[in-house]
Amino acid sequence: MQSVLLLVQNMMVRWKKKMNKDDDHSRRLWDELLPTDILESIMERLNLSDCVRLSVVCKSWRSSASLHLNKKIIYNSPCSWLLLPHHQTGTAKYLKFFDFSGAGIFYDLPLPKCWLVIGSSNDSTLTLFLFNPISGIQLPLPPLQTVPSCRHHAIQQCPEFFGHDITEFAWKIELSSSDASSSSCVVAAIFYEQEGLALCRPRDKSWTIFPQVDKDQGCVDVLFSNGMLHALEDLPR
Numbered sequence: 001m002q003s004v005l006l007l008v009q010n011m012m013v014r015w016k017k018k019m020n021k022d023d024d025h026s027r028r029l030w031d032e033l034l035p036t037d038i039l040e041s042i043m044e045r046l047n048l049s050d051c052v053r054l055s056v057v058c059k060s061w062r063s064s065a066s067l068h069l070n071k072k073i074i075y076n077s078p079c080s081w082l083l084l085p086h087h088q089t090g091t092a093k094y095l096k097f098f099d100f101s102g103a104g105i106f107y108d109l110p111l112p113k114c115w116l117v118i119g120s121s122n123d124s125t126l127t128l129f130l131f132n133p134i135s136g137i138q139l140p141l142p143p144l145q146t147v148p149s150c151r152h153h154a155i156q157q158c159p160e161f162f163g164h165d166i167t168e169f170a171w172k173i174e175l176s177s178s179d180a181s182s183s184s185c186v187v188a189a190i191f192y193e194q195e196g197l198a199l200c201r202p203r204d205k206s207w208t209i210f211p212q213v214d215k216d217q218g219c220v221d222v223l224f225s226n227g228m229l230h231a232l233e234d235l236p237r
Helices: 002-033 036-043 048-055 059-070 148-157
Strands: 082-084 094-098 106-110 116-119 128-131 138-141 170-175 187-191 196-200 208-211 218-225 228-234
Touching: 036 048, 036 059, 048 059, 170 218, 187 218, 196 218
Parallel strands: none
Antiparallel strands: 082 094, 094 106, 116 128, 128 138, 170 187, 187 196, 196 208, 218 228
């Protein structure tokens, strides 16, 4: 029995030595992987959390990260989001993104005619614009401040909501054409409290509101089809 224990003990010692040797080899590979100037260039583009993660790879990277942090050169801009593929059973009306900031958050963003509708945070006018994630083109829309219900809700009741969830204000936005830069493109929207149908063209200064005839009937959906705009109302029961 004692001989068996000694055999197992010797095997464990040899295994630990091999693992330590492999670890040392792995660390040397990481040390030699990137020149110092390239490593510093990478760290200049990382935020604090990512610099800390980088510092645990090996001793030389930890030393470089410490020097970098002592210089207080921290990249504060958020990392770009990762565009994820659609699920097989999902809908093409949304794009899914992953936030690399460390929170592990997924975002589903509406995609009318291949355009994203994005709101600008920290903006008292509640700015909206169309963004094409493929071409990078941005087209301004009238600010939400020109919509009475949005202005009242955002500024007087709960301004902290804006910049976090645009769906608090814009419930549905639809484009008449995928060519949003065309002068013939019309944007239709249903805003907070369903006060009516809002229309504009990209680069307009304000939304044109068409109030519903009956205040008990609000628009719940809009769709452009064959050059015509269709609106669906929620009828009271």
